[in-house]
Amino acid sequence: MVSQFGSLGYTIMGKTADLTVFWTTIIDTLHKEGKPQTSTAKEAGCSQSAVSKHVNRKLSGRKKCGRKKCTTNRENRSLMRIVKQNPFKNLSKLHKEWTEAGVKASRATTHRHVKEFGYSCRIPLVKPLLNHRQRQRCLTWAKEKKNWTVAQWSKVLFSDEIKFCISFGNQGPRVWRKGGEAHNPSCLKFSVKFPQSVMIWGAMSSAGVGPLCFLKTKVTAPVYQEILEHFMLPSADQLFEDADFIFQQDLAPAHTAKSTKTWLNDHGVGVLxxxxxPPDLNAIENLWGIVKRKMRNKRPKNADDLKATVKETWASIPPQQCHKLITSMPC
Known part of the structure; x- marks a missing residue:
C-alpha cells in the first residue's frame, strides 16, 4: 500500500527507507501544512506525544539543557596557568589559589577542570640531580658506548654497594583477610623506626654473580682496597677465569682515591x-631490584637472618638472568 506521500519516495510496507526518516518526513510535511497533531500522528502511525516532542525539539533548536557553567573560559585558563607554574601543588592549594583570584568554584569543580585539562595526579619518577656538565658527560659516554656489542659488554665486571633493610618500606605483598582480622598478628606487616640493615658490595657479569661482601664499617679507600683484594679479584677469577676483563665502579670517593687508582694499576686491572x-646504566642495579623483589615474601627477624636471606637469594640468581641483563645493554 502506497501512502499519499509516495511521491517523496517512501513506502509504508516497503524497505526503501528507514521508518524513522519516513515518520519525521510525514510529521514535518503535515506540520508545515498546518495539520493538527492528532491527525498528523494518525497519518504517521505514531503517538501524539511523539509528534509533539519532534516538533518542539525542532522549533527550540536546542541540543541540550542543563546548568550554566559557573566559570568562564578565561578563568579556566587561569587555573591551567596555576597548574603549569607549580605542578607539585596538591588539589587544596590549587583550589585556594584559584578562588583567591576571585573565581567562585567548589573544590570538586577545580578537580574536574584539572582533569579536563588532561592532568592526573601521579607519583613522580625519581631521577638523579645532574648539572649541565654532568649531563654532557653522560651524553658523551652514551654516544661512545652506543655501538658496543653484547660481546664487549660481556667483558665488563659490574660492581656496586647497596643497603638492605629488614623493612622494605611500602613495598611488599597484600594480605587476604576476613572482616575483623585487621589486627590479627598473621595479617600485620610490622615496621620499626630504625630497621636493622646490612651494607653489601657485590659484582656480576654476563657469566653470573660473584661472592658478596658484607660491610661492617664505612667504606674508606683502605677498606675498599681490601674488598678489591678479597672479593673483586676472586669474582673476576670465577667469572672470567684467564680471560681479560674491564672493571666497572662508580665515582665514590673511596673508588677514585689516588691510593685506589695505584692499587688497580699495580694489579693490572682496567677500569671502565x-x-x-648515570641513570640506569649499571646492570647490577637491576639485579639488586630482582633480589629485593624475590625477598618480598621473606620476613627476616634480625640482621643475621637478613644476611642469610640475602645470601640465599643472591646465590639463587641463575647465570641466564645475568646474561639477559647484559644483552639489554646495547642500544
Missing part, C-alpha cells in the same frame, strides 16, 4: 670510564 650519577 664512568660518568657521575
Amino acid at each position: 670510564d664512568w660518568p657521575a650519577n
Whole structure:
C-alpha cells in the first residue's frame, strides 16, 4: 500500500527507507501544512506525544539543557596557568589559589577542570640531580658506548654497594583477610623506626654473580682496597677465569682515591670510564631490584637472618638472568 506521500519516495510496507526518516518526513510535511497533531500522528502511525516532542525539539533548536557553567573560559585558563607554574601543588592549594583570584568554584569543580585539562595526579619518577656538565658527560659516554656489542659488554665486571633493610618500606605483598582480622598478628606487616640493615658490595657479569661482601664499617679507600683484594679479584677469577676483563665502579670517593687508582694499576686491572650519577646504566642495579623483589615474601627477624636471606637469594640468581641483563645493554 502506497501512502499519499509516495511521491517523496517512501513506502509504508516497503524497505526503501528507514521508518524513522519516513515518520519525521510525514510529521514535518503535515506540520508545515498546518495539520493538527492528532491527525498528523494518525497519518504517521505514531503517538501524539511523539509528534509533539519532534516538533518542539525542532522549533527550540536546542541540543541540550542543563546548568550554566559557573566559570568562564578565561578563568579556566587561569587555573591551567596555576597548574603549569607549580605542578607539585596538591588539589587544596590549587583550589585556594584559584578562588583567591576571585573565581567562585567548589573544590570538586577545580578537580574536574584539572582533569579536563588532561592532568592526573601521579607519583613522580625519581631521577638523579645532574648539572649541565654532568649531563654532557653522560651524553658523551652514551654516544661512545652506543655501538658496543653484547660481546664487549660481556667483558665488563659490574660492581656496586647497596643497603638492605629488614623493612622494605611500602613495598611488599597484600594480605587476604576476613572482616575483623585487621589486627590479627598473621595479617600485620610490622615496621620499626630504625630497621636493622646490612651494607653489601657485590659484582656480576654476563657469566653470573660473584661472592658478596658484607660491610661492617664505612667504606674508606683502605677498606675498599681490601674488598678489591678479597672479593673483586676472586669474582673476576670465577667469572672470567684467564680471560681479560674491564672493571666497572662508580665515582665514590673511596673508588677514585689516588691510593685506589695505584692499587688497580699495580694489579693490572682496567677500569671502565664512568660518568657521575648515570641513570640506569649499571646492570647490577637491576639485579639488586630482582633480589629485593624475590625477598618480598621473606620476613627476616634480625640482621643475621637478613644476611642469610640475602645470601640465599643472591646465590639463587641463575647465570641466564645475568646474561639477559647484559644483552639489554646495547642500544
